[in-house]
Amino acid sequence: MPSHPVPPPSAPAATLGTGNQPSPDWAAIRRPHPRPVTALVEGLMLVVSLTAIAGLLLIFVFVGREALPVLTGSHGHTLPAVAAEGGGTHPDAGVDPLAWRHLLLPRAWEGYPAPSYVWQPVSPIPKYNLVPLVAGSLKVTLVALALAVPFALASAIYVSRFAPPLLRTWIKPAIEWIASVPSVVIGVIAAGALASALQAAFGYTHRLNAFVAGIALGLATIPLVFSLAEEAISHVPEDYTRGAVALGASPWQTTLGIVLPAARPGITAAVMLGFGRCLGETLIVFLASGNAAVLSAGPFDPTRTLTATIAAELGETVVGGPHYQMLFVLGSLLLLLTLLTNGAAQQVLRRLRRTQETSP
Amino acid sequence: MTGTALFLRRSCRSGCRPPGAGVVSTALATAAILIMAVLLLGYIVWMGASQLTPRFLLGGRPEDMFQPGRAGILPMVLGTAARVMVMTLFVMPVGVVTAVYLAEYARPSSLLTRFIRAAVFNLAGVPSIVFGLFGVGFFISFLGNGLDHLTGSETPHFGRPALLWASLTLAVMTLPVVIVATEESLRALAPGTREASFALGATRLQTVMRVVLPNALPGILTAAILAVSRAAGEVAPILFTGAAYYLQETPGSLTDQFMDLAYHVFILATQSPDVERTTPILFGSVLVLLLLTSGLHLAAGLLRSRIRLRPAGGIP
Numbered sequence: 001m002p003s004h005p006v007p008p009p010s011a012p013a014a015t016l017g018t019g020n021q022p023s024p025d026w027a028a029i030r031r032p033h034p035r036p037v038t039a040l041v042e043g044l045m046l047v048v049s050l051t052a053i054a055g056l057l058l059i060f061v062f063v064g065r066e067a068l069p070v071l072t073g074s075h076g077h078t079l080p081a082v083a084a085e086g087g088g089t090h091p092d093a094g095v096d097p098l099a100w101r102h103l104l105l106p107r108a109w110e111g112y113p114a115p116s117y118v119w120q121p122v123s124p125i126p127k128y129n130l131v132p133l134v135a136g137s138l139k140v141t142l143v144a145l146a147l148a149v150p151f152a153l154a155s156a157i158y159v160s161r162f163a164p165p166l167l168r169t170w171i172k173p174a175i176e177w178i179a180s181v182p183s184v185v186i187g188v189i190a191a192g193a194l195a196s197a198l199q200a201a202f203g204y205t206h207r208l209n210a211f212v213a214g215i216a217l218g219l220a221t222i223p224l225v226f227s228l229a230e231e232a233i234s235h236v237p238e239d240y241t242r243g244a245v246a247l248g249a250s251p252w253q254t255t256l257g258i259v260l261p262a263a264r265p266g267i268t269a270a271v272m273l274g275f276g277r278c279l280g281e282t283l284i285v286f287l288a289s290g291n292a293a294v295l296s297a298g299p300f301d302p303t304r305t306l307t308a309t310i311a312a313e314l315g316e317t318v319v320g321g322p323h324y325q326m327l328f329v330l331g332s333l334l335l336l337l338t339l340l341t342n343g344a345a346q347q348v349l350r351r352l353r354r355t356q357e358t359s360p
Numbered sequence: 361m362t363g364t365a366l367f368l369r370r371s372c373r374s375g376c377r378p379p380g381a382g383v384v385s386t387a388l389a390t391a392a393i394l395i396m397a398v399l400l401l402g403y404i405v406w407m408g409a410s411q412l413t414p415r416f417l418l419g420g421r422p423e424d425m426f427q428p429g430r431a432g433i434l435p436m437v438l439g440t441a442a443r444v445m446v447m448t449l450f451v452m453p454v455g456v457v458t459a460v461y462l463a464e465y466a467r468p469s470s471l472l473t474r475f476i477r478a479a480v481f482n483l484a485g486v487p488s489i490v491f492g493l494f495g496v497g498f499f500i501s502f503l504g505n506g507l508d509h510l511t512g513s514e515t516p517h518f519g520r521p522a523l524l525w526a527s528l529t530l531a532v533m534t535l536p537v538v539i540v541a542t543e544e545s546l547r548a549l550a551p552g553t554r555e556a557s558f559a560l561g562a563t564r565l566q567t568v569m570r571v572v573l574p575n576a577l578p579g580i581l582t583a584a585i586l587a588v589s590r591a592a593g594e595v596a597p598i599l600f601t602g603a604a605y606y607l608q609e610t611p612g613s614l615t616d617q618f619m620d621l622a623y624h625v626f627i628l629a630t631q632s633p634d635v636e637r638t639t640p641i642l643f644g645s646v647l648v649l650l651l652l653t654s655g656l657h658l659a660a661g662l663l664r665s666r667i668r669l670r671p672a673g674g675i676p
Contacts, residue, residue, distance in 0.1 A: 041565055045461045045465060048457040049476055052479040052539065055479070055535060059483075059491075155393055158390045162387065163387075175393060178397050180590075180653055181653070182593025182594070183595075184593065185593070188642065189646075219396055250380070252380050252382040307596075311492075314496070315600060327493070334490055
């Protein structure tokens with residue numbers, strides 16, 4: 001940065017380099033008066049480096065921009081006049097389906113006996129209740145994490161603590177390979193062979209449902225949780241193990257009682273990032289979940305998620321119309337949820353790094 | 361790490377009881393994951409292998425896409441190749457420069473550096489379908505329509521799904537992959553590499569251009585392969601930004617739409633006119649897509665392990 005003509009007082013030896021390499025902080029050493037060309041090149045580099053920030057901001061702005069009219073109630077869409085059967089005015093005429101209370105609260109729409117949460121964007125009176133979709137996303141995510149977390153953690157423990165080195169060099173790449181399988185491929189297998197096998201095993205009615213999608217999504221999420229948890233466990237200082245073993249603890253007791261608690265922040269972050277990944281996954285749930293936007297708690301019921309709704313419906317909407325804007329509302333919601341999860345995971349990791357640096 | 365494991369096993373050998381239920385259950389869980397992976401791969405190979413004929417791989421007219429025996433995936437593979445190449449052209453310069461800035465120039469503690477790192481981390485967590493929405497909202501609606509407005513064209517020329525917009529969307533999506541992998545390779549250079557260059561009187565820029573980047577070239581290549589491997593299998597970001605269900609013509613310009621292998625798999629799985637008959641085509645396409653992404657993944661892994669194994673002392 002050319003704006004610092006003098007080298008900062010805390011030059012080389014005082015500020016040690018990043019991480020554990022004890023090399024001086026070369027970035028801090030500056031020529032007192034940089035040559036114009038150098039200053040120009042460095043300035044350009046800095047500008048290019050801001051692309052990541054710009055990208056993230058643009059995503060916020062341009063996904064949010066289409067959603068904003070709905071959120072502020074200034075969308076200005078009017079419903080086409082709907083005549084009730086047999087004349088007269090339709091009981092739901094004049095209702096603004098994009099109003100907040102209809103997005104979040106149940107309503108006894110015409111033809112529904114009781115107040116219900118309905119997502120039904122293509123109908124004379126479109127209904128855009130978010131609750132079934134959010135609940136669907138959470139349901140599939142919970143099934144996925146219920147599979148992924150125990151398996152990924154157990155495997156991370158085995159690979160980092162007990163596996164012979166030779167085996168470890170094969171297991172890690174094999175599990176990481178799963179992460180490279182495109183989600184559309186996993187989705188196709190889930191909707192085909194996996195769905196049939198699970199239906200035969202459990203005997204439920206609907207072939208495609210939240211359970212099938214969750215299992216497939218869980219498999220896809222295992223590598224992420226595994227890698228992060230394995231890294232967290234491996235980074236626990238070896239002194240902890242030596243100390244525990246010296247006190248007579250067995251390897252398993254050491255792992256369970258000493259190493260895992262020490263790695264807990266990293267494991268927590270791994271699970272949180274897994275949650276975010278599940279919430280944002282599209283193709284697997286689109287292909288395997290059955291896509292019925294119905295609010296239900298049953299894992300074996302067809303379910304529709306936020307992501308699958310966008311993927312299924314955006315192509316059929318009128319640009320700038322209420323349905324189009326609602327899908328951007330779903331996108332904004334997804335963006336917000338995943339970024340909050342990520343931010344929280346980042347906080348946990350930062351705290352972990354701080355304690356690991358200060359620990360003996 | 362390795363030391364711990366050896367240490368634990370030694371203590372067990374001298375102790376010794378057979379491994380307890382805890383250890384056995386973690387080993388079983390690992391085995392279960394590996395079995396699932398093998399089943400996945402085995403099933404796809406089993407179902408798709410018979411399709412891998414030269415005609416299927418290297419031929420095929422778009423209008424035969426649902427015709428067993430006549431279908432071929434060449435138009436789709438070409439489309440996928442085009443979109444990842446255009447993406448690479450955009451993402452690599454930006455990603456490498458950012459990584460160089462972060463590794464060689466930025467002060468680790470400065471607010472700006474932390475902002476850039478936070479943006480990279482968060483960009484990596486944005487769901488792929490949101491990138492699709494972003495591509496529609498920013499590239500097509502804003503940039504595309506804006507360009508149409510500027511050029512005064514009546515019919516939308518830029519303001520519609522296109523190869524360019526899909527590639528740019530993917531470039532934004534894979535930017536974190538490139539930055540993280542490149543920076544890792546820059547930091548992995550042998551200690552003393554930079555100092556040696558500085559000691560010879562080279563400026564920082566000369567050091568970066570003549571020492572750091574040439575030595576990190578395998579790492580940068582790894583980053584590119586990882587980005588391509590990730591992007592090649594993605595469907596959600598290109599659903600609405602450029603992929604086409606069916607096209608008579610091969611795309612000839614950046615503003616054309618394109619057929620795409622991953623999107624073709626999606627189409628075969630959801631919109632096949634006759635699921636029974638097109639199943640072989642589906643699994644053939646799935647197998648090719650899987651071989652493509654897994655091959656790239658493997659190449660990146662091998663390249664990366666070669667970098668790690670390289671003896672210290674980096675400067676050739």
